[in-house]
Amino acid sequence: MNTNDFTTTILFNQSPEEVFKAIQNVKGWWSEEIEGKTANKGDEFKYHYEDVHRCKIKLIEVVPNQKIVWLIEENYFSFTKDDTEWTNTTAVFDISKEGDKTKLTFTHVGLVPEYECFDVCKAGWSNYIENSLKKLIETGKGQPNATGKPQIETERALSSKE
Numbered sequence: 001m002n003t004n005d006f007t008t009t010i011l012f013n014q015s016p017e018e019v020f021k022a023i024q025n026v027k028g029w030w031s032e033e034i035e036g037k038t039a040n041k042g043d044e045f046k047y048h049y050e051d052v053h054r055c056k057i058k059l060i061e062v063v064p065n066q067k068i069v070w071l072i073e074e075n076y077f078s079f080t081k082d083d084t085e086w087t088n089t090t091a092v093f094d095i096s097k098e099g100d101k102t103k104l105t106f107t108h109v110g111l112v113p114e115y116e117c118f119d120v121c122k123a124g125w126s127n128y129i130e131n132s133l134k135k136l137i138e139t140g141k142g143q144p145n146a147t148g149k150p151q152i153e154t155e156r157a158l159s160s161k162e
Contacts, residue, residue, distance in 0.1 A: 029142035
């Protein structure tokens, strides 16, 4: 991992099992429009948000209650010169105990400041991990996006560029 890769860490009162299960429920925190399976090693799913962002993801490592790693196999952005910027990057969810808390560290390995999408993607991941996934873990209800349901300012701005 590169120190420039996007990363964020959150502490929870919930157990590692609860955090792990919430991460697996990608429809519950990232997008209601996820197609495919999102829980076990080898599962593949597709994400899309309107015609702004699409990607195909494969779970390449799943260690119950400890770690999930996604490989972004294909990617498309409508708003960057290189629409494949995420292709062959990985999203890593590391779960560990820290005292009586559960620590989640999310790192998008390969999402670096040199990418044209970095600021938009950083805002997106910050919202979906620090807000939506956090709410799903703590309350049982996240804030995923869907067509016509942008969750962050950049989604609102990009989805209105018709």
